[in-house]
Amino acid sequence: MKGYLIVLSLLLVAGSVAQAKEHPGKAYIEKNGYQGPSTCESKGCHPGTAKKFLGTVHWKHASPVANVDNVDPGKEYGMKNRIYTMCNGNDLVNDLKEIPPNPKTGKTKFTGCNTCHPGNHISDVGSTGKDAENAVDCLVCHSSAYDYRLRKPYKDEMGRVVMGQDRSVKAATAVGKPGVKNCMVCHEAAGGGVLLKRGFSFTKETDVHAAKKMVCVDCHGAKDHRIPTGYDPNNWAHDGVRVVCADCHGETPHKDEDNNRHSARVACQTCHIPRTGGALAKDFTKWTQGSDGFYEPTTLRMEANETMPVYAWYNRTVANTPAFIGPKGSRANQESRIYPFKVFEGKAFFDKKTGNLLSMDFAPPMATGDALAGVASAAKTLGIKEYEPVPGWQTIYFASTHLVTREKALTCFNCHSRNGVLNFRALGYTEKEEEKLTNASIYFDKVAAQQGEW
Amino acid sequence: MRKALKIKAAAAMTVLILLLAGGVAMAEEMKMVGDVVKIEIAGPDAKTAKATLKDTKTGKLVTVIVNDDLTLDKFKDHRIVVGDEIRCKYEVQDGKNVSKYFRKTAGC
Numbered sequence: 054m055k056g057y058l059i060v061l062s063l064l065l066v067a068g069s070v071a072q073a074k075e076h077p078g079k080a081y082i083e084k085n086g087y088q089g090p091s092t093c094e095s096k097g098c099h100p101g102t103a104k105k106f107l108g109t110v111h112w113k114h115a116s117p118v119a120n121v122d123n124v125d126p127g128k129e130y131g132m133k134n135r136i137y138t139m140c141n142g143n144d145l146v147n148d149l150k151e152i153p154p155n156p157k158t159g160k161t162k163f164t165g166c167n168t169c170h171p172g173n174h175i176s177d178v179g180s181t182g183k184d185a186e187n188a189v190d191c192l193v194c195h196s197s198a199y200d201y202r203l204r205k206p207y208k209d210e211m212g213r214v215v216m217g218q219d220r221s222v223k224a225a226t227a228v229g230k231p232g233v234k235n236c237m238v239c240h241e242a243a244g245g246g247v248l249l250k251r252g253f254s255f256t257k258e259t260d261v262h263a264a265k266k267m268v269c270v271d272c273h274g275a276k277d278h279r280i281p282t283g284y285d286p287n288n289w290a291h292d293g294v295r296v297v298c299a300d301c302h303g304e305t306p307h308k309d310e311d312n313n314r315h316s317a318r319v320a321c322q323t324c325h326i327p328r329t330g331g332a333l334a335k336d337f338t339k340w341t342q343g344s345d346g347f348y349e350p351t352t353l354r355m356e357a358n359e360t361m362p363v364y365a366w367y368n369r370t371v372a373n374t375p376a377f378i379g380p381k382g383s384r385a386n387q388e389s390r391i392y393p394f395k396v397f398e399g400k401a402f403f404d405k406k407t408g409n410l411l412s413m414d415f416a417p418p419m420a421t422g423d424a425l426a427g428v429a430s431a432a433k434t435l436g437i438k439e440y441e442p443v444p445g446w447q448t449i450y451f452a453s454t455h456l457v458t459r460e461k462a463l464t465c466f467n468c469h470s471r472n473g474v475l476n477f478r479a480l481g482y483t484e485k486e487e488e489k490l491t492n493a494s495i496y497f498d499k500v501a502a503q504q505g506e507w
Numbered sequence: 508m509r510k511a512l513k514i515k516a517a518a519a520m521t522v523l524i525l526l527l528a529g530g531v532a533m534a535e536e537m538k539m540v541g542d543v544v545k546i547e548i549a550g551p552d553a554k555t556a557k558a559t560l561k562d563t564k565t566g567k568l569v570t571v572i573v574n575d576d577l578t579l580d581k582f583k584d585h586r587i588v589v590g591d592e593i594r595c596k597y598e599v600q601d602g603k604n605v606s607k608y609f610r611k612t613a614g615c
Contacts, residue, residue, distance in 0.1 A: 168615045202585040234580060239615075246614035256577065343612065344540050344563030345592055 079226045087225035089218075090189045102278070103186035109278045109292055111171060112189070113179045114144055116290040121371040122381075124289075131290030132166060133178050136412040137378055138399020138447040139244050139287070141337040141350070142166050143412060144178045146431035149206055149214055152416040158346035163206035163214065164419060169239035174206065174216040190218045191228075194235045198227035201238065236269040244332060245352060252331020252395055253455035254357040261457050272296055285452035286371045286380050286394075298322070311499070320392040322454055323364060324463040327474070329395040329453045330357040337401040337413060338444045340422045348422040362393035362453045364475055375403060375410050379450030384481035391480065394450040402428050402442035411442055465496035534598035539569060540612060543591050548582050556582050558609070560593055571597045571604040578609045587611060 078098060085092070090103035110116050115131035118124050133144045149165030170178050176188035192199055196219070203219040233255055244250025257264040262272070273280050279292035298321040299306075305313035306321075315324075333353040340348035367380035368388040382389030402411045402424070414434065417426035428442050468475045470491055477487040489495075541560030548556035556579055559570045573579060581587040587609075596608035 164615075166615060198584070200585055202588055234584070234586075238586065242611070242614040244614060246612065247610040249614060343592075345542075 076226075076228050082222055082225045087192075087220050087222055089187055089220055090191055091187065092225065093191050103189045103191075106189055106278045107181055107185055109280070110290045111278065111280065112185075114167070114170065114290065115179065116292065118289045120284075120369060121289055122373045124373065129290075135289065136410050137287065137449060138335065138337065138401045138410070139250055139332070139397055139449060140166065141399070141401045141410075141413040142415050142427075142431065144170070146412045146414045146434045147416070148177075149174055149216070150416055151208070151214065152347075153420040155346045155420050160346060161420075162347065164415060168206070168216070169243075170216070172216070173218060174214055190216075192219060192224045193238065194231045195228045196224040196235075197229065197232055199224045199235075231268070231270050233263070233268050245335070245349065246332075246354070248330070248357055249332040249352065249354060251451055251455070252329050252355065252357055252360070253453075255455060259357055259456050261459050272301070283452055283454050284367075284369045285454070286367070287378050287449050287451050289371075318390050320367070320390045322452075322457075323391050323393050324467075325457050325459070326362070326393055326453050326455070327458070327461060327463050327467070328358040328360065328456060329362045329393070330355050330359045330456075331395065332397060333360065334398040335400070337399065338424050339400075340418045340424055342422060347419050349419070358456060360395070361474070363396045363450070364391050364393055364480065365450065366390070366480065367392040367394075375408050375447065376445070377448050379448065391475070393453040395453050397449045397451060398446055399449065400444060400446050403445040405441035405443045406439065410447060411437075411440060465500060466493070469493075469495050534600050536596055536598055536607065537604070538594075538596050540564070540592065540594050541569065543587065543589050543593055544568065546582050546587070546589065548579070551583055553579060553583075555579075558582070558593075558606070560595060563592070569595075569597075569604060571595060571606045571609070573606045573609055575606070575609070578606070 078096065081096060082092060093099045094102060106112055110131060113129070113131070114133040115129035117126070117128075118130045119126065121130075124130055132140070135143055144165075144167040147166045149163060149167050151161050151163050154161045167174070167178050171190045171193055172178075172180065172185065173188040173190070176182075176185040180188075190204075193204060200219045200221065200223075203217045203221075205217050206214055207217060209215045237255070241247055241254075248254055253259065255263045255269065270280075273282070273296055275281070276294070279294050281294040281296035282288060282291045283296055302321070304316055306316075307313045331354070333355055335353070336351040339351045341351045342348050365380050366382035366384060366386070366389040368382035368386050368390075370381045372379055372381050380392065380394065401413070403409065404411050411428050412431040412435070413424065413427040414430035415427060417430055418424045425442060428440075432438075432440055463474065467473060470493065473491060477490050478484070482490065539560065539562050541562045543558055544561050545559040546556060547558075554574070556573045557570055558573055559568055561568055573582070578587070587593070592612045594608070594610050594612050595606060597604040597606050599605075
């Protein structure tokens with residue numbers, strides 16, 4: 054039954070791609086040009102969409118957060134205002150700007166956390182009203198012919214930093230459902246470089262869904278631009294809609310009932326995403342000068358699939374302290390399942406007075422390497438007058454929910470053996486239980502029978 | 508007995524030759540960081556492209572052949588353009604530098 058559902062989904066996906074190629078309104082746009090959202094909303098098409106879009110996480114970069122410790126339930130959180138050691142800045146303190154000239158080269162450049170915001174920066178993160186509606190860059194997500202040379206920051210005649218957009222007829226007449234590249238334009242470069250933050254690539258070589266020609270929005274399918282997200286302990290902002298593997302695959306997707314039994318306490322990702330990758334660790338207290346003369350936080354990089362995840366119980370609620378952001382849960386808690394996580398360690402400055410992590414404006418250290426100047430600039434923006442910066446470490450557990458494999462999925466002996474990937478003692482099992490769980494007797498007869506079928 | 512020894516020696520020699528041949532065939536991987544100074548790509552259906560990078564350490568110009576679809580697509584829609592700084596790995600195959608890794612150094 055599940056197989057039929059998947060085939061049906063793929064057929065629907067194929068159908069929607071075909072429809073996207075024949076998006077109506079081409080003649081109208083060719084005749085009248087493309088003026089942005091007002092064109093998308095003209096002729097009775099997509100009415101009110103831009104206004105609704107202003108209420109989504111992609112525009113606000115924040116939302117109420119209900120499953121995380123130590124947050125104010127009355128406030129919204131996201132990359133607009135969060136601080137953690139993968140991204141020590143945020144939209145507020147590290148606003149898109151031209152950084153000071155590098156003393157050696159005299160060169161400057163534009164940078165900021167909100168570079169990926171789909172507005173024009175004049176109408177920025179969380180802005181509202183007609184100007185904001187008109188500033189929405191529909192095509193950066195919806196056009197397959199977008200000229201990314203035009204999406205660059207520049208200074209206008211008033212000295213304001215503006216993010217350019219491609220509003221050409223060519224781009225506007227090639228619209229449809231977002232493809233992988235539309236999403237990855239922003240999402241692959243998060244955290245300071247290509248595939249650093251979450252450490253996955255979405256290609257036919259690295260993910261079984263990509264190999265089936267699926268695109269991001271086939272799973273993260275939006276309604277009114279509210280895009281479903283998973284339960285990454287470090288991705289707090291959400292549009293109130295979620296996506297999990299079982300939405301398509303069901304809770305018992307295997308032919309083998311032993312495998313299906315596991316799904317009660319073991320997440321799909323644990324067996325089907327055996328590797329992770331990306332940045333291992335970063336040091337925001339020491340910036341390294343690159344060959345272009347600019348500085349970047351010192352970063353240890355790995356490729357997708359190059360590192361092993363760590364496994365922990367997770368009940369989809371999140372521990373959040375200055376030293377740790379990660380999963381809560383336990384063996385005893387029946388809501389918890391064992392999930393794989395990408396572990397990241399980041400060093401940055403903490404306030405000795407409060408113990409809290411301090412945020413950083415990247416412009417000063419990017420130009421000169423002076424990390425404390427970045428902390429001072431961020432403190433000024435936030436109105437923090439007294440603080441005592443001391444370096445310290447924070448550990449973050451990122452969800453590992455891509456790089457899905459069928460062929461290389463973990464099998465019985467990958468976990469249930471002395472050198473298996475699961476640390477049963479750390480997961481709350483007794484020494485006796487561990488001995489039993491790591492013995493071949495659990496699966497010996499079954500695997501022997503399977504081998505006999507050859 | 509002697510015949511068996513001869514067979515074993517011949518087998519060992521074969522393995523050695525294969526290993527050596529494999530070693531010779533293995534191309535050396537080169538790494539560099541450089542700015543894109545030129546991209547040559549023949550239209551939207553191109554299956555290969557040439558990118559010339561200026562090595563930021565040596566100033567030397569290095570031309571690499573790019574064959575992977577992801578990077579070609581980034582050339583086509585200008586997600587990678589002249590002036591971008593690239594971290595590149597390539598192998599020398601038949602006298603040509605063939606890209607194995609071609610990514611912008613920058614992120615947000």
